[in-house]
Amino acid sequence: MITGQVHAGITVGDLDRSVAFYRDILGLRHVKTEPPRASRGERLGVPGARIKIAIMDYPGGSIELIQYFEPKSQKEKAEPVNSIGQVHIAFQVDDIEKTIEKMVEKGVEFIGGNKHEVISDGPLQGWKWIYFKDPDGTNLELIEGKLSED
Numbered sequence: 636m637i638t639g640q641v642h643a644g645i646t647v648g649d650l651d652r653s654v655a656f657y658r659d660i661l662g663l664r665h666v667k668t669e670p671p672r673a674s675r676g677e678r679l680g681v682p683g684a685r686i687k688i689a690i691m692d693y694p695g696g697s698i699e700l701i702q703y704f705e706p707k708s709q710k711e712k713a714e715p716v717n718s719i720g721q722v723h724i725a726f727q728v729d730d731i732e733k734t735i736e737k738m739v740e741k742g743v744e745f746i747g748g749n750k751h752e753v754i755s756d757g758p759l760q761g762w763k764w765i766y767f768k769d770p771d772g773t774n775l776e777l778i779e780g781k782l783s784e785d
Contacts (some may be wrong), residue, residue, distance in 0.1 A: 641696075642699055681703070
């Protein structure tokens, strides 16, 4: 059975641009960038793939940013959030208003404007959230709220 999550992987169009975004805008720690390699294509289900990976850490997890040099993606941007198979990553923050403000100063555009939503009922009542996208259109979310220790 599953006992936890190890990492999330995001396919990106330009690894350097994405490392800069996740490091400089979101504050993730750039652990390493692996040299391009062709050895994983069959295991990834993309025969002949040549990829380069950067590992980004944050408290409680990490993200693999993966650029495919071969074969190239047929899309310029990620699919909309309502597309089958789409996922998003939700990052927990202590102060969503301050985080939004800092990110807007760095050029991030939030979905539906810069005002967060508040969950009005259920176990996450009072939690605040807002969606935004990375440079490739990957869906990301900020959340302010903590689960109770009941």
